[in-house]
Amino acid sequence: MGGLLSSPASGAGFTVASVEELLERVPALTVPPASPALASARVLIIGGSIGGAAAAACLRAAGFRHVQVVERSEGLQAGAGIGMDEATVAVLKGLGVPLATTATRSPEGAVVLQRMRWEEERLASGRTVLRQPLPYFAARYAQLQQGLIQRLPADSVSFGRKAVRLEETFRGCDDHPDGTAVRVHFASGEPIDCDFCVCVDGPRSGFRQLLQLDSGKELRFAGYTGWRGVVNEADLPETARDALHAVYPLYGNCLYFIMSECGRGHAVLYDLGDGLLNWLIYELRPQGPVAEPGRTTSAASSADVRRLHSEARRVWGEALGAIIEATPEPFWNDIYDIAEPLESFVATEGPLAGCAAVLGDAAHPVTPHMAKGSNMAVHDAFTLAAAASTASTPAELLASFSAARAQETKRCVLLSRHLGWLRNGQLQGMSGPPRDEATFLELLSKAKLPTRTLPVGGDFEALWRHVEAQLPQEQRGYFLQREESGTLAVPVAALRGSLEVTQVNHVSRETQDVARLARFYEEVLGFERLPRPNFDFGGVWLRLPGSDSQSLHIIEADPELQRKPPPLLDSWLLEGFPERHIRRSHHIALTVPDIEKARSTLQAHGLRFAENRVPGKPVVQLFLFDPDGNGVEIGNFDAR
Ligand SMILES: Cc1cc2nc3c(=O)[nH]c(=O)nc-3n(C[C@H](O)[C@H](O)[C@H](O)COP(=O)(O)OP(=O)(O)OC[C@H]3O[C@@H](n4cnc5c(N)ncnc54)[C@H](O)[C@@H]3O)c2cc1C
Structure with missing residues (x-):
């Protein structure tokens, strides 16, 4: 359900998009076609959980014809809930994984999503330390795994097969000019030969060791x-x-x-x-x-x-x-x-060099504090498949995948570790969790890590680059981007249309003394008094000399609002509600002919606003702050 929610601070209403609307807005990312030289390669994926299933689905979507998945478990994982970022949802959409918002109306096997609009850090006693926007969804682990597996032909996934060993075989042999590169051995049953192998066998990956990627880089409790x-x-x-x-x-x-x-x-x-x-x-x-x-x-x-x-x-x-x-x-x-994140996900030395890589938790075991592990596995999968459009050999493909992902996932592993320490009060010198936003952010900055990364996973530049390059022109700029300062912001979306403002309707001046200010404008400047609706606070409306429809609204200052700058945009929900800050304070009001259209345009820009109605009139007012914190009111003031 979207619509009007109540602000915990003021009880006033604010608008949020429904999960359906949010889902609708996320574009579908389609994997570019693999180069013909690679599309015929035989690929074996070890591990059929989120990462393995996503890798197989993305490679197939890129046109790989021979992709096999082997999973040691007998069936799907149980798992619990996971938070999913919008890039993951965009990849799932592109793969055609059925996504739904309730189980009752959803197609068989759909992944049911719930929205997450905010992230809040708070103390157990109830005090909020930090709140920030979070363009995430929530889903069930098993449904996500199943949704991905269902994109694969049934005979390409084998459960109950535990891979135990990789072996280089026949490469460069005169009798086999096509050269089988890797032979995968199992705990039981026949080995499988393939041209390259992707090991997605989870955080305790045996193949990370076997490929000699993790010497000295053990798992860290x-x-x-x-x-x-x-x-x-x-x-x-x-x-x-x-x-x-x-x-x-x-x-x-x-x-x-x-x-x-x-x-x-x-x-x-x-x-x-x-x-x-x-x-x-x-x-x-x-x-x-x-x-x-x-x-x-x-x-x-x-x-x-x-x-x-x-x-x-x-x-x-x-x-x-x-x-x-x-x-x-x-x-x-x-x-x-992982104690020390890997610098490369692909074997570069030894007999398996260039024909086997790790992906997902096998490549970057990560603590869950940024809700990123599965997301990174899906991002990896998309990046691997997308890299096949320009690579012409497995070695080139795996090297390009590793180069795009290793540094970015490393940052996430380290930031997530610090977030865990911070929330658990384990950072050096801490005697408990941070009790306010300033301390929380200061601790993160002392750790030399960018903050506000959780909402968008904003350090995943390679993925965002792929995304930007993939999307049709009018969809670009959808994803949140990193500012140069290292913090994150919503980009200005020039292509989302602007409001149809017809005129300035009024300018408002807040005052402690309504009568004194009104006298000045009437007696000195020649303004004329206008009838005023029955608001629950004092004020006077004055017509601008020579104008039929433009006026000055003198507003009695709100005695309960302290004289302070407008609340921080990211935390206004808790610290104060902008509708009140704007309506009872200095602002400029602009007329639009169609309030519904104005509302959806503001939403498309990702702007938050509050809504109110003029008593006794069909006029709807939308209140928001401009980026400098100046109040703006949008209204259908001509409505009769
Ligand atoms: C408490 C907690 C909360 C989390 N919350 C989130 C969240 O909100 N959002 C998020 O994105 N992530 C979250 N994660 C992380 C997420 O669960 C993992 O990152 C994700 O499961 C990684 O997927 P994967 O496919 O790489 O590895 P895994 O899920 O570990 O799968 C590896 C698969 O390989 C198989 N396998 C292993 N060895 C072999 C072998 N020799 N042969 C064949 N098969 C083999 C295993 O059976 C398994 O199915 C959370 C994790 C935890 C612990």
Whole structure:
């Protein structure tokens, strides 16, 4: 549902787009066709989870005719919820993966999406530290994997096949002029020969080692373990449901990060859509990981669950505590990343040089704090397939893929690590989580890492370059881009049309003394008094001399609003509502003939605005700030 929501600060309404509208706006990215020399190559993909399935689907979309996926599990992964960025959604759209917004009306096998419009860092006691826009969606892991697998011919995916070894074979042999490059051996069954192999075997990748990519670059236990749970909102006790919406008013639109104030790590909460609620709690584990060696997830014992429940309300507050207690079968997920990110994803030495690479978590195991692991795997997949349009040999293709992705994913691994430390209060010298935005941002900048990266994954320049080059002219500039300063901003979208302003309707002046100001304009400047609608605050309307329709609105200053600059654009939802700041303050008002059109044009520009109506008139007012924080009002002032 889109439409009007209530601001937690003022209770006033603000407009948000529905998940359908948001989904509609994301363009479909199509993979360019592979060069004919490569399209006939035989490709084997080891691992059939998100990364492997996405790589296979993208390569097939590029025109590769012989793509096989082998997966050691017997079926699809269970998984929980994941946050998906818009680039991933754009790739899925281009692949034709069915995307839906509710399960009830969706086609069989569709990936059901929920929107995330904001990201909020807050303390468990409820205080917001930082809120920023977040163009993300939420989805279920298993549906995403299934949606991708369904894009592949059934006979190209084999479950229950564990690859154990790669071997160079027949390359350059006179008897085999076409030269088979790699032979993949399995725990059981016949080996498979291919021209190149993509190893997408997850964070504990055996092939990362086998290709000698990670000498000395071991997996690093992050020092905390995630409790994960998914619960149906309908199964929560009524009091817990009410508390959820009261304490987390943007639930359904927001990815919440909740920092404990007693040294217990941090929690994550978001709506998965279709009534499902996803939560995670990162619990510090100085004693080491929970799962047995070689594994990252494990079922929780009943003693563990009892302890989780006994502490939940005290550490995370009544609302989240009650949700945790009502969740069936929470499980453990130890958190790892790669101690030192890889510089290259492709074997450059040894017998397998140029014919095998790693992708997804196998290439860049990452902590989950930027919600980027699966996204990066899909971005990798798209980049690999797109690189095939210019490469003519597997070695060129894999080298180009690695060059495009290694540095960018490295930055993400490091930033995500710092975000985990920050939210868990683990950075050097910290004695708890940051309690305000300034400290939060200062800590990130001390770590010399760009902030506000989570919303757009803005460091993924190679991907954005591909995206820009791919899109038709009128769609370019859709994706959020990085400013030179390293922060992120929405680009000016010149191609999205501008408002049809017909005239300045009025200029407003805020004053502590309405009568004194009115006297000046009437007696000295010759303005004439106009009738004024029945607003709930004082003021006077004056006609500009010589004009029929342009006026000056003198407005009584709002005694409750402190005299301070307009609230920060990114945090206005909490710190103050612009409608009030603009309506009761200096602003310029512009007439438009069609208010619906004006509303959708502002939305297309990604601008946030507040809405109000003039009492007793069919006039709708849209209030927004210009980039310098000056108030602007747009209205259909000629409506009768
Ligand atoms: C708590 C948590 C929350 C997360 N939240 C998000 C999020 O919100 N957004 C996001 O984008 N990401 C998130 N992630 C990260 C995401 O889950 C991973 O990045 C993603 O699963 C990586 O996909 P992959 O295909 O590369 O690897 P994996 O999902 O690990 O898949 C590897 C596959 O390879 C198979 N395999 C392994 N060895 C072999 C072999 N020898 N032969 C054949 N098959 C083999 C495995 O069975 C497995 O299916 C989260 C992760 C965690 C832990």
